[in-house]
Amino acid sequence: MALAYDPHFIGTGNVDTAAGALMTSPSPSPVSLSQDELKKIAGFKAVEFVESGMVVGLGTGSTAKHAVDRIGELLRQGILTGIVGIPTSKKTHEQALSLNIPLSDLETHPVIDLAIDGADEVDPDMNLVKGRGGSLLREKMIECVSKKFVVIVDESKLVDYIGGSGLAMPVEIVPFCWKFTAQMLQSLFKDADCVAKLRTLPESKDPYVTDNNNYIIDLYFKKSIGDLKAAGDAILRIPGVVEHGMFLDMATTLIVAGEHGVTVKKNKV
Numbered sequence: 062m063a064l065a066y067d068p069h070f071i072g073t074g075n076v077d078t079a080a081g082a083l084m085t086s087p088s089p090s091p092v093s094l095s096q097d098e099l100k101k102i103a104g105f106k107a108v109e110f111v112e113s114g115m116v117v118g119l120g121t122g123s124t125a126k127h128a129v130d131r132i133g134e135l136l137r138q139g140i141l142t143g144i145v146g147i148p149t150s151k152k153t154h155e156q157a158l159s160l161n162i163p164l165s166d167l168e169t170h171p172v173i174d175l176a177i178d179g180a181d182e183v184d185p186d187m188n189l190v191k192g193r194g195g196s197l198l199r200e201k202m203i204e205c206v207s208k209k210f211v212v213i214v215d216e217s218k219l220v221d222y223i224g225g226s227g228l229a230m231p232v233e234i235v236p237f238c239w240k241f242t243a244q245m246l247q248s249l250f251k252d253a254d255c256v257a258k259l260r261t262l263p264e265s266k267d268p269y270v271t272d273n274n275n276y277i278i279d280l281y282f283k284k285s286i287g288d289l290k291a292a293g294d295a296i297l298r299i300p301g302v303v304e305h306g307m308f309l310d311m312a313t314t315l316i317v318a319g320e321h322g323v324t325v326k327k328n329k330v
């Protein structure tokens with residue numbers, strides 16, 4: 062993959078703050094970058110939004126990991142001070158502890174200045190699918206009370222419509238009678254030719270258990286599910302469902318790292 066990458070761009074670019082604005086950082090000398098390098102570029106770019114003294118939601122996953130590393134590094138260097146992190150998973154909690162990032166929780170800090178997290182899908186309206194790493198519930202609890210929610214992805218995550226990647230849309234459910242709940246979910250989306258599968262561990266085939274001791278049902282759609290808000294509300298009405306992985310109208314900023322550099326898009330809301 063031939064990619065445009067300016068190695069001096071990280072931490073130095075200006076972010077256009079106009080509503081709906083797009084900013085692209087083109088490169089004079091294209092080089093090949095791995096997907097992980099693109100994730101790192103997006104993660105580091107997002108940390109430019111972090112200011113000393115902020116309460117910061119710390120996302121989960123291979124992209125958010127880079128942002129958390131960067132926050133830890135800037136704290137260590139004394140460039141950032143007074144940061145309080147609210148981790149969105151046990152894994153991120155451990156990572157942040159290892160970086161000496163001061164941590165808190167929603168009970169002590171019910172309002173978060175800024176959250177940074179990855180996504181599995183991003184549609185043209187900046188609606189998201191999250192939770193393929195299993196952390197959707199804590200992520201949604203934290204990111205829905207964040208004044209700013211910066212989403213960081215490489216360009217492979219961009220889709221024309223939610224479900225458009227053909228990969229899973231996760232739903233967290235209670236373990237009790239999970240087959241019944243899975244069947245209810247599949248029936249709800251029969252018009253989209255939905256298949257509902259319990260997420261299992263690759264080797265043992267035991268159910269995957271979330272940080273909240275729940276299960277995940279992955280929904281695979283062959284067609285669009287239409288009105289996302291209506292679909293989300295219908296999922297939440299099924300007893301046994303805890304939360305779904307659609308994050309609608311939540312992202313305030315989208316950072317995409319890809320072939321043509323880094324793009325920053327602000328939501329119109």
Ligand SMILES: O=C[C@H](O)[C@H](O)[C@H](O)COP(=O)(O)O
Pocket residue numbers: 120121122123124125178179180181190191192193194195196197200
């Ligand atoms: O549960 C996982 C989270 O929603 C992640 O933010 C999402 O899966 C994206 O992860 P990654 O950056 O590893 O692709």
